[in-house]
Amino acid sequence: MNPEELTRRLAAVRGVMFDIDGCLILSDGPSGLGGSVLPGAREAIDLVRNSGRNLAVFTNGSGQAPHQIADSLRGLGLDIRDHEVLTPAVVAAETMQALYQQQPLLVFGGIGMHHDFQKRGLNVVDLDRALAGEPTNAVAVVIGWDTDFGRDKLQVAAEAVLAGAEIYCTSDAPSFASGHRLNVGVSGFIAAGLSHVTRCPYRVLGKPSAEAMEILVQRLGVSAEQVLIIGDDLILECSMARASGALGILVTTGTNSAADAEFAPADRKPDVVVDSMTEFVELLSLVSEPSVPRAV
Ligand SMILES: [Mg+2]
The missing domain is CATH 3.40.50.1000 (HAD superfamily/HAD-like)
Known part of the structure; x- marks a missing residue:
């Protein structure tokens, strides 16, 4: 320019x-x-x-x-x-509300993910009940910064996706800048893995x-x-x-x-x-x- x-x-x-x-x-x-x-x-x-x-x-x-x-x-x-x-959680909550209104959503992450979903009164599936085997009927799986995402959550998420839920992810950036070393991204890692096991693509909602x-x-x-x-x-x-x-x-x-x-x-x-x-x-x-x- x-x-x-x-x-x-x-x-x-x-x-x-x-x-x-x-x-x-x-x-x-x-x-x-x-x-x-x-x-x-x-x-x-x-x-x-x-x-x-x-x-x-x-x-x-x-x-x-x-x-x-x-x-x-x-x-x-x-x-x-x-x-x-x-x-991206703000973007995700707003996008999910526009697309799915009050339909059930599976949301993975901590307070950073859940804050805006709660603020908007969205229908977020109770994860403890889902992990105990209760059907989720989720229309979307939203993956954020969830450092506790292990095999049990993968099972619940994959079952929802295989039953028709879409996969969304806050960010799939591999890493981001930090003071002393490269910081690796979590949400993209989970979304890519979920996409791998379900053979379904994911969509990024963050930048x-x-x-x-x-x-x-x-x-x-x-x-x-x-x-x-x-x-x-x-x-x-x-x-x-x-x-x-x-x-x-x-x-x-x-x-x-x-x-x-x-x-x-x-x-x-x-x-x-x-x-x-x-x-x-x-x-x-x-x-x-x-x-x-x-x-x-
Ligand atoms: Mg940056």
Whole structure:
């Protein structure tokens, strides 16, 4: 993208989506709990907010509920409100409600998965009774961050799928950036295994799905072309931007490098590559006016 086109696109941005792990912070565990803030991240959040743009932070982790993630990020000095946090579990709950209303759903994961299903009053199958042999009649199996998924749960899930339930998964990212070592993904591992034993495909509802983008756009209250997506993963964030017409920026403090971006296929290529959130702040500052009067 040439400099004039980039300036024009940046000036048109009304909503910004930040990835969490590898973009705003580096932590040792999933879902942005704890960790350390990456340079420029606090300033980036403040710049977006003070320039009157809407913002969202969107992790593909489903281990924690949005308010828990927001609380953790605030504890690290990032000015994030509860309603600004999106997870694939939020997308899953909203999608399941639209597709299946009050039909029974088998949901695997902890509080991060169940919080939004409960909030919406969805008909989630009692797992203890299902594990005891009670028929589930589930129309969908939704796989999230379930570190206790063993043989018994696999049996229940597979029986539901073989009886006609669809398989959904929060994220099938193999890994995500962390402070000290590569963190492996759990939900994709389970979904791939369930798909293997049932010979039925699964559908991802987290980034970069169309469902995730639709809910992001609704939350930000702007059109897809007015959205800027910044993250450290070409497959999760840059492809979501590419598919939707949003402006896509890769920050190279996590999973993917500038060289990865250079050789990426067209459907994953970012519009811009920055080496830090500090560089992102410099870029966005060029087209940003504060919308609130400065204190004198
Ligand atoms: Mg990331």
